[in-house]
Amino acid sequence: MQMDPQKEASPAEGGTPSEPVTSLGERLLALTLTFGKFGGITFGGGYAIVALLEEELVQRRHWLTSEELLHIITVGESTPGPIAVNTATFVGYRIAGVLGGLVATVALVFPAWLVIVLISSCYLALRENVWVASALAGIRVAAVVLIARAFVRMGHGVRRTAVNLLTGALAFGLVAFTPVSAIWIVLGGLLFGVLWHGVLPRLRDKAQS
Amino acid sequence: MIYLTLFWTFFKVGLFTIGGGYAMIPLIQHEVIERHGWMTAEQFTEFVGIAESTPGPFAINISTFAGVHAAQEAGGSGLLGSLCSTGGVIVPSLVIILLIAGVFHYAMRHWSVRAALEGAKPVVVGLIGAAAFTLLLHTLCPEGSGFRWYSAGLAAALLLLTQFIRLGAISLILLGGVLGVGLRCFGIAL
Numbered sequence: 069m070q071m072d073p074q075k076e077a078s079p080a081e082g083g084t085p086s087e088p089v090t091s092l093g094e095r096l097l098a099l100t101l102t103f104g105k106f107g108g109i110t111f112g113g114g115y116a117i118v119a120l121l122e123e124e125l126v127q128r129r130h131w132l133t134s135e136e137l138l139h140i141i142t143v144g145e146s147t148p149g150p151i152a153v154n155t156a157t158f159v160g161y162r163i164a165g166v167l168g169g170l171v172a173t174v175a176l177v178f179p180a181w182l183v184i185v186l187i188s189s190c191y192l193a194l195r196e197n198v199w200v201a202s203a204l205a206g207i208r209v210a211a212v213v214l215i216a217r218a219f220v221r222m223g224h225g226v227r228r229t230a231v232n233l234l235t236g237a238l239a240f241g242l243v244a245f246t247p248v249s250a251i252w253i254v255l256g257g258l259l260f261g262v263l264w265h266g267v268l269p270r271l272r273d274k275a276q277s
Numbered sequence: 278m279i280y281l282t283l284f285w286t287f288f289k290v291g292l293f294t295i296g297g298g299y300a301m302i303p304l305i306q307h308e309v310i311e312r313h314g315w316m317t318a319e320q321f322t323e324f325v326g327i328a329e330s331t332p333g334p335f336a337i338n339i340s341t342f343a344g345v346h347a348a349q350e351a352g353g354s355g356l357l358g359s360l361c362s363t364g365g366v367i368v369p370s371l372v373i374i375l376l377i378a379g380v381f382h383y384a385m386r387h388w389s390v391r392a393a394l395e396g397a398k399p400v401v402v403g404l405i406g407a408a409a410f411t412l413l414l415h416t417l418c419p420e421g422s423g424f425r426w427y428s429a430g431l432a433a434a435l436l437l438l439t440q441f442i443r444l445g446a447i448s449l450i451l452l453g454g455v456l457g458v459g460l461r462c463f464g465i466a467l
Contacts, residue, residue: 106333107332107333107334107337108332108333109332110332110333142385143374143385145296145297146295146385146394147295147370147373147374148291148292148293148294148295148369148370148373149291149292149294149336149366149367149369149370149373150291150294150297150298150301150334150335150336150337150366150367150370151296151297151298151334152297152334152336152337153334153336153337153366153367153370153371154370154374157370157371157374157375158374158378161374161375161378162378166375169371169374169375169378170371173367173370173371176333176334176337177333177334177337177363177367179332179333180331180332180333180334180337180338180341181333181337181341181359181363183331183332183333183338184328184331184333184337184338184341184342184345184359185341185345185355185356185359187327187331187342188341188342188345188346188355188359189345189355191327191346192346192349198461199458199461202457202458202460202461202466202467203454203455203457203458204323204326204454204457205428205457205466205467206431206452206453206454206455206456206457206458206460206467207323207326207327207450207453207454207457208319208322208323208326208416208428208453208467209416209428209431209432209435209453209457209467210326210435210449210450210452210453210454211322211323211325211326211329211412211450211453212322212409212412212413212416212432213432213435213436213439213449213453214325214326214329214446214449214450215299215302215325215405215408215409215412216409216413216436217439218299218405218409219402219405219406219408219409222296222299222401222402222405223402223406225398225402226398226399226402232398232399233399235396235399235400235403236399236400236402236403236406237403238400238403239399239400239401239402239403239404239407240403240404240406240407240410241407242407243303243307243403243404243407243408243411244407244410244411247311249307249308249312250293250303250304250306250307250404251289251293251304251307253400253404254293254295254304254397254400254401254404255293256400257396257397257398257399257400257401258393258394258396258397259393259396260396260400261392261393261394261395261396261397262389262392262393262396263396264392264396265391265392265395265396266388266389266391266392266393267392270388
């Protein structure tokens with residue numbers, strides 16, 4: 069994302085929208101259109117939202133600065149839930165309060181929900197067809213390749229330390245070979261992180277000083 | 278009550294997904310296949326492919342799909358089921374972000390929050406690896422059938438292809454579908 073110093077002429081450090089001069093209705097409408105567009109047109113994961121928001125809310129409407137948007141996306145990535153949903157809620161909140169957060173999220177979800185409801189209503193009937201079944205068999209193989217690729221890509225984002233490799237392998241083994249729920253494993257990872265990356269270094273520092 | 282179960286299940290999925298759509302796959306997989314038996318591993322893998330090649334956030338697509346299917350399997354309304362599953366998956370985001378949006382800046386900087394996320398990162402990667410592994414197993418040797426050599430060959434070919442050509446998710450899924458039909462024309466069932 070590009071930083072444009074001119075866009076930061078009115079910095080909004082305290083968490084208020086950059087230019088709250090437009091009416092609430094106008095802001096809600098803009099949120100609906102922007103996030104509806106994202107939900108209905110763009111494909112793929114949460115990152116596709118970055119370019120769209122930058123163009124619409126930073127460049128065109130000047131409602132957020134690049135810096136604010138970057139901060140919002142960082143938060144969206146590191147809080148529970150889908151990145152796109154987190155980002156929509158947060159952007160909506162920044163621009164039009166709690167109502168804005170709700171409106172942006174519903175606008176994002178609605179088109180995607182509608183398309184899938186339509187597709188899935190004929191999925192079971194079509195699945196019986198031999199050609200559809202053949203296509204789905206190919207799609208299954210491609211989907212597995214896709215997940216494997218996401219695994220490799222996300223693995224690159226993690227530092228290769230002994231403890232990271234160990235916890236990653238442990239999580240892999242527990243989910244692949246035991247009936248332990250993935251939820252407990254995520255929870256375990258969060259707790260382990262607090263102890264290993266948080267508490268332990270602090271205790272060590274204290275012991276040294 | 279299937280609707281309540283759907284809402285609660287996807288609420289948990291939303292709450293414990295850290296790092297976006299793909300991180301959600303192992304969680305949904307465990308809940309809908311192993312725990313509740315709402316669908317087979319084959320159907321789930323097809324959903325992943327379809328969700329990735331339809332517009333909108335991947336997480337919403339897969340939740341909606343699973344909700345429709347699970348409710349129909351239980352003899353309920355797919356529409357209501359999808360409202361419960363998709364609603365369930367977004368409520369944790371909405372509540373968490375709206376509740377602490379004001380203090381977010383400070384909360385995210387706290388050492389304990391950063392340490393927790395640091396610890397969860399490799400775990401989430403491991404979970405996605407496990408999802409890839411188990412779904413691959415189900416795709417290559419489904420229950421009640423032998424090893425599927427043609428599927429294994431196609432998986433290897435697609436994997437190799439993505440090493441040389443930058444293929445987007447949709448192109449990859451479309452290619453898989455086209456090859457599935459194409460091979461069937463020659464009498465080869467994947």
